[in-house]
Amino acid sequence: xxxxxxxxxRHFRLEQLADGVYAAINAEDGWAISNAGIxxxxxxxxxxxxxxxxxxxxxxxxTAEKLTGxxxxxxxxxxxxxDHIWGNQVFSANVDIISTARTRELIITxxxxxxxxxxxxxxxxxxxxxxxxxxxxxxxxxNHLRVFIIYFQxxxxxxxxxxxxxxxxxxxxxxxxxxPKRTAKLITFEGGHSGSDAILHLPDDGIMFMSDLLFxxxxxxxxxxxxxxxxxxxxxxxxxxxxxxxxGHGPVGQTRHLDWMDEYINTLNTLVSIxxxxxxxxxxxxxxxxxxxxxxxxxxxxxxxxxxxxxxxQMNSRAGLAKKG
Numbered sequence: 001x002x003x004x005x006x007x008x009x010r011h012f013r014l015e016q017l018a019d020g021v022y023a024a025i026n027a028e029d030g031w032a033i034s035n036a037g038i039x040x041x042x043x044x045x046x047x048x049x050x051x052x053x054x055x056x057x058x059x060x061x062x063t064a065e066k067l068t069g070x071x072x073x074x075x076x077x078x079x080x081x082x083d084h085i086w087g088n089q090v091f092s093a094n095v096d097i098i099s100t101a102r103t104r105e106l107i108i109t110x111x112x113x114x115x116x117x118x119x120x121x122x123x124x125x126x127x128x129x130x131x132x133x134x135x136x137x138x139x140x141x142x143n144h145l146r147v148f149i150i151y152f153q154x155x156x157x158x159x160x161x162x163x164x165x166x167x168x169x170x171x172x173x174x175x176x177x178x179x180p181k182r183t184a185k186l187i188t189f190e191g192g193h194s195g196s197d198a199i200l201h202l203p204d205d206g207i208m209f210m211s212d213l214l215f216x217x218x219x220x221x222x223x224x225x226x227x228x229x230x231x232x233x234x235x236x237x238x239x240x241x242x243x244x245x246x247x248g249h250g251p252v253g254q255t256r257h258l259d260w261m262d263e264y265i266n267t268l269n270t271l272v273s274i275x276x277x278x279x280x281x282x283x284x285x286x287x288x289x290x291x292x293x294x295x296x297x298x299x300x301x302x303x304x305x306x307x308x309x310x311x312x313x314q315m316n317s318r319a320g321l322a323k324k325g
Contacts, residue, residue: 007063011056012036014063015252018205020181022067023246024051024060031154032056033083034248037200037209038064041179044073048200048209049248050087053154054161057087074098076186077167078211079194080106081224082114084248086158088165098175099167100188102196111164118155126152144300189213189233193225193248199237206243213237216250216257219294219302220264223309227265234258249299267291268303272310276318285311 004016011030015023020040026032031053038060039046045068051057064072071092077085077099085107088097099107129152133145175186185201193212200209212221213233222230238258245253271288280287285307290300 004067007066009056009059009063011051011053011059014038017207017244017246017252018202020068021202021205021207023209023252024063025251026051026249029150030056031150031157032060033151033154034212035246035250036060037246038067039184039200039202040068040181041073041177041184042181043179044177045070046177046184046200047072047075047091049078049084049211050075050091052083052086053158054087054090055157057090060087061090071095074169076198076200077103077107078199078209078248079103079197080110081194081212082111084211086162086164089163091165096169097165097167098169098171098186100196100198101170101172102190103194103198104167104170106195107164107166115159115162115164119159122152122155122159126156140295144298147298148301189229189236191226192230192233193221195225197233201240201242203240203242206241207246208237208240208242208244209246210237210248212248214245214247214253214257214261215299216247216253218250218298219300219306220261221299221302222265222268222306223302227269227310227313231262231265234261264294267294268306268310269314272307272314276311276314280311282308282311282315 004014007014010027011032012024012027015025017023022038024036026035033052034049036051037048045064047064051060061072072095074096075088075091077097080103129145129149133142133149136142136145173188177184182202182204186198187201189197197211197213199213245257247253275285275288288307290303
C-alpha cells in the first residue's frame with residue numbers, strides 16, 4: 001500500500017477524499033483532460049472514468065494498483081464522451097469495463113464517427129488554435145486557448161494508438177458494489193449531460209463522483225443533453241445528502257457547486273429569452289456577451305455553444321406551443 005505523496009503524474013494530481021478514496025484531477029498541462037476516481041472497496045479496486053489519453057490512463061492504473069496494493073478490478077465509464085473512455089484500452093482483459101447499456105450502445109454507434117471526425121480535422125484545428133495563441137495579447141485569452149491546444153495535442157498523440165475497448169458489463173437503473181471497506185452505488189440518469197450518465201455514490205463517505213453532470217471552475221457543456229433534465233438530476237442528487245462532489249472537470253466541489261450549475265443554466269436561459277423577445281436570430285446570439293461572473297471560467301467557447309443550443313430549444317418550444325394554440 002502506498003502513500004499519496006509518493007505518486008505523481010504530469011497528467012493529473014491526486015486528492016484524497018477519504019481513506020481509500022481518491023480524486024484524480026486533470027493537470028493543467030496534462031492529457032487526462034477529464035477527472036477520474038480511485039475507490040478501494042477493501043477487497044477490490046474501482047476506477048471511475050479512464051481519461052482520454054491512454055498515456056494518462058496508464059499512470060492512473062499504476063497509481064491505483066500501488067495505492068491499494070492490488071490490481072484494478074473494474075473500470076466504470078460514466079458516459080460515452082471520449083475524454084472519459086479512451087483510456088479503457090490500457091486495462092487488461094481481466095478488468096471489467098462497466099457502463100449503462102445505453103452508454104455502451106452510444107460508444108459503439110457514435111464512437112467510430114467521432115474518431116473519424118477527429119482524424120479529419122484535429123491537425124487543422126490545432127494549427128488554427130496555435131495561430132490564435134501566437135496572435136493573442138491578453139493572458140486570459142491565451143490561457144483559454146491553451147486548454148484546447150492541449151486537448152488537440154492529446155487527440156493527435158492518441159489517435160495512432162487508439163483501440164476503443166467497449167464496456168463488457170452493462171446495467172440499467174442502479175448497480176451496487178459491496179466491500180468490507182465501503183459500499184459504492186452507481187446510479188443512472190438518462191438524457192442529462194449526454195444520452196446516459198452514471199454517477200457513483202459512496203454513501204458512508206458522503207462522496208459523489210458526478211462526471212460531467214457537474215463542472216467546477218468552467219463553463220459546463222449543455223449542448224449534447226437536456227439542461228432541464230440536468231436541473232432535475234441535481235435536485236435528486238441533493239436528496240442523497242453527499243458533502244463532497246467530484247466533477248467531470250475542475251476542482252473537487254461541495255453542495256454549493258450544484259447550486260451554481262442551476263444558476264448557470266437559469267442565467268443562460270434568461271439571456272436567450274431576452275434575446276428572442278428582442279427579435280434576435282440564431283446568428284445574432286453571437287453578440288450575447290459572457291456575463292461578468294462567468295468571464296474567468298475555462299472553456300469559454302462552450303458559452304456560445306450553450307447559447308445557440310438553448311436558443312434553438314426555446315424557439316422550437318415556442319413554435320410547438322404556437323402550433324397547439
